Amino acid sequence: MHYNIDEIIYECPVEALSNILGKKWVATIIWELQENRMRFGELQRAVEGCTKKMLIQQLDLLINNDIVINEKKAINNSVESTYYLSEAGLKLLPIMETMISWSNKNLSCDK
Amino acid sequence: MHYNIDEIIYECPVEALSNILGKKWVATIIWELQENRMRFGELQRAVEGCTKKMLIQQLDLLINNDIVINEKKAINNSVESTYYLSEAGLKLLPIMETMISWSNKNLSCDK
């Protein structure tokens, strides 16, 4: 059994998933999308510090792995591009919650 | 709140933990140690494909973050170095199980 992420083949499912969640901004993006469907610009304002290039790149990663879904609508002469979590993406949320609580208890953290 | 791993500061707990579990061989090492306390050589045979350099490096990472504990005993003129999971490490196992099951259902995987 192996797992394909971004044309890289992993032999370990934990490593594969961690290499999605561990990429910069990815967890924050998922977290921001947990309740709202958001437009690109909204997301960029929500995920502060993240450049457009990185936002697009990580969204592509999430879309390619069916965690996030993208919808584009033509509006006048512009485009409205919105993003939201897929079924798989939603199922990631409880896992992330356990990761957060483990990290808060067991990683060395400052305030 | 921020999280320190290997002198790198993360602002996101999921990203921080993922950057431990996502490093190569790390999840496999933890998995191998879940029941047995193992010696260095044993571990190296168990985690096939992992070079000594990588094994040491990732064990150091795990030890520095109190996930794995190392014990050294002098034996004759040699040293017996054994590794086992800490309390924190043991609590990682159920999280990893949910990650495995999510990955098997939702990542594109071949056999």
Add this chain to the structure above:
DNA sequence: CAGAATCCTATGTGATACTG
């Protein structure tokens, strides 16, 4: 047996500027 030290390469991430 259990490491440490070196060298090398690919990838992740950021800064910046351009487009329709």
Add this chain to the structure above:
DNA sequence: CAGTATCACATAGGATTCTG
């Protein structure tokens, strides 16, 4: 608004050799 494209750098990870 929602992207693309280009340049630059630090880190991950592997191969290899050395040590007590």
